[in-house]
Amino acid sequence: MRNGLDKDLIARVLGAEPKWTIAELEAKFPPRDLPDGAFVTRFAPSPTGFMHIGNLYSMLIDYKLASQSGGVFMLRIEDTDTKREVEGAVDLVKNAIRDFGFKYNNDEIYGPYFQSQRKDIYRSVAAELLARGLAYPCFLTADEMEEIRVKQNAAGFATGIYGEWARDRDLTADEIIAHLDNGEVPTIRLYSTGDPNKRIFCKDAVRGSISFPENNEDLVLIKSNDGLPTYHFAHLCDDHFMRTTHVVRGEEWLPSLPLHYQLFNMMGWTPPIYIHTATLDKIDAETGKQRKMSKRKDPENNLAFFLAGGWPTEALIEYLGNILAPGYEEAKLKGAVKTFWDYEMKPKKIPMSGGLFDMKKLEWWAKEYIGAMPVADLVTAVTNWANEYGTDENKMQVADAKYLSAVLGIERDNPKRVRKDFITWKQTLENVAFFWDKLFVPAIDYEYNRDVLRAFLETYDPADDKDTWWNKIVAIAEKTGIKNGDVAMNLRVALAGRTNTPDLYSIMSVMGGDMVRGRIGRVLNG
RNA sequence: GGUCCCAUCGUCUAGCGGUUAGGACAUCGGAUUCUCAUUCCGGUAACAUGGGUUCGAUUCCCAUUGGGACUGCCA
Structure with a gap:
């Protein structure tokens, strides 16, 4: 621990006076009044203009856990990286949530739900850390940090700002003022007192206890360019004050768990229960090796691909749901439950090993789902899809609902023996295209009798x-x-x-x- | 390099010290049908390797191998 900064210096360092004390924040965001065992979860995407399968995967856990327990599911926009932000991205997120039938409940008193609008909260918490000597302003430039990195690499040390390498961690008040007077804007860094020779034990709801060396890096809490928090610091402040009980996130966050525990411990707060999910992989067509789904290479990683391709969103939910709640499929086949929403998801059973995305199995779920639909619903779904995503031919096919209904109704009268050759709304229309003279393609090579x-x-x-x-x-x-x-x-x-x-x-x-x-x-x- | 996670049929998994290692998808047969699709019946197919612990390991422990993640003022 270092000497804490005084009030005036804290305000100068942060660029503004902290608006609240910790006690005031605690009162402003009171514990939620929910029944025992209720899960409070959130879907917290960055508005990058892209919703991928992994997003759906983790949102499904969030939503399911909250809804089955009578809890709360929130949507929080993590727009702290102004460089990556894309216009219209928030609508894309909201539309996806709507398309998949999820509903979020952003209670005003725990808001705002855009991190860019929560600066006062972050600043207030940062002020507390600064006052207690657990954080400090750092004036290192990008070039200086690059120099440090080069030296560390050459000497075989771990890269990062820590210990001896953290030049500014013990700056005196006068030295800080000198930098400030010079017009420099600092980042706020954690003053880490962690000792990598000691171990910290963290909990994950799926994996159990995991131990790591204690974190000794003075990680950035608040960035200098825009005064916004890093993911780590935002996670601390937001999930505490939004009273999140369960944080569902990808396993790429596992390595930063000791840091997050350290942060919560410093504030004297109880960390949420973490659920780190495995990544969804695929076999690379070129190398034949398993790898993470890629935004660039794999169109099927993009949710828009499924929406535009006319996949029933319910099939995607059933497919992913069965992965996330093993046993669902069996229960459904036995008739014990009707949909995924009837089946209880147990956090402990969420798989921890990476899975391959299986299009064949998805197709099976889709066939089953469409096969079980009443004709009227099928007609509605296909029509809605055609009007939003379809070609002019598709739109023509759905124009006469009565005829379409007759076409799609073939061999659907016996629920035990329905045709299962419809996979997507798009493919359904292609499948029955011959029922329209304009789309009918005669078999010219066939040798008729x-x-x-x-x-x-x-x-x-x-x-x-x-x-x-x-x-x-x-x-x-x-x-x-x-x-x-x-x-x-x-x-x-x-x-x-x-x-x-x-x-x-x-x-x-x-x-x-x-x-x-x-x-x-x-x-x-x- | 360092840290961490993971490992059962081709795929997703059940299993929580003693099982003919179960299911689903896929695949391959057979039956039904005017073709296809359905439906029904059946088959092939797995505990990564090596050490322990134990009367007994798929299961517990440790290595090895393999896969993955992180190591940013990105999340």
Whole structure:
């Protein structure tokens, strides 16, 4: 510990008087009045203009834990890096939260929820640390720090500002004033008293107790360029005063856990319970090796990819949810629960090893999800997607809701035996495109048996019920001397332009007599 | 280099000292069907390696190997 700074110097060093004392802040942000066991969590993205799978992954834990426990889920914007900020990024975040059906509850009294608007809070806490000699102003320039780094590397020491290398940590008040008078703006650094030869024990809800060497780095608490806090300091102040009970974050934060414990200990505050999640990986197509999902290389890392591609958001939730709450899938298959929201997530069971993102399994969840949807809901979902993301052709397909409903309703009447060939809203429309004359692509290379087609036209009556219709097919088969299936196949290809389709009779019923006659006639005349 | 995390079928996992190591996806057969999709039945497939501890290790401990993260006035 060093000598604390006096009030006036603290104000000069911070650029403004601290607005509150710690006691005032404690009163301003009182403990939350919630039932025992309620989780208070937050999703805290940086507004970088990009929402990735990892964001959804951790937000799902936050939201689920809060909602299942009767707690609170907050949205906090971590806009402390003015250089990386992107316009419109906050709306992107909010839209994603809405699209996935999450609701956040930003109670005014714990706000504001933009870190850029919480300067007074950070300044007040920093003032306390400065007064107690647990933080100090540092006037090191970027160039000077680079010099230090070079020296440390050459000598084989760990890089960073610590101990002997921390030039300004024991500056006297007069020396500080001299720097200030010189027009220099300091960063506020932690005055670390940690001893790397001792160990600190930290807790993680998934991994249990983890020990690290104590932190001895004088990390930056408040940056000089804009007076905003670093992640570490913001985390301390915000999660304490927002009364967060559980901090869910990526495992890349594990190494800074000793620092965070140190910070909370210095303030005499209880740290939140940490849940560090493993990263979502994929196999690199070029190297064949497993690696973290990359923003640049992997389009499927971007949530916009799934939204634009028409993936049901619920399928993504079910897929990720099953990873985060192992056993959900089994419970669902057994009928014990209906959706992920009915299944209890246990923090301890959240996996700690990195997982591969499995598109095949996602497809399976999507098929299951769509397969279980009532036709009306399917039509709505597909229509909404087409109108927002679809092509003009897609929009045309959804224009007649009644026809679309008939098309999508094929083989969906028996809930035990629904078709599961719909994966995304987009792919659904592509799958059934042949039902529209404009989109129909005839199979020009197919070798039709024209006798069969002519014979069909002779006896075809759109009003026939299925048995009558089938008996006519059988009769044609006998007459022309080919198999029933071959007769059906000729009709199928003539109508749909392909060899794989749902039930033929249903197709004809939906198409209607004119379209059926038209397409068969087209083959015969063409 | 230093610190830390992780390790069960191809993938995601169950297992918490004694199991024929279970499930799901994928895959491969078979049955059903006018094709496809469904549905049903069945198969292939895993405890990274080496030491301990123990009567007994997938399970506990330690190494090794492999993968990952961090080591910024970015989060």
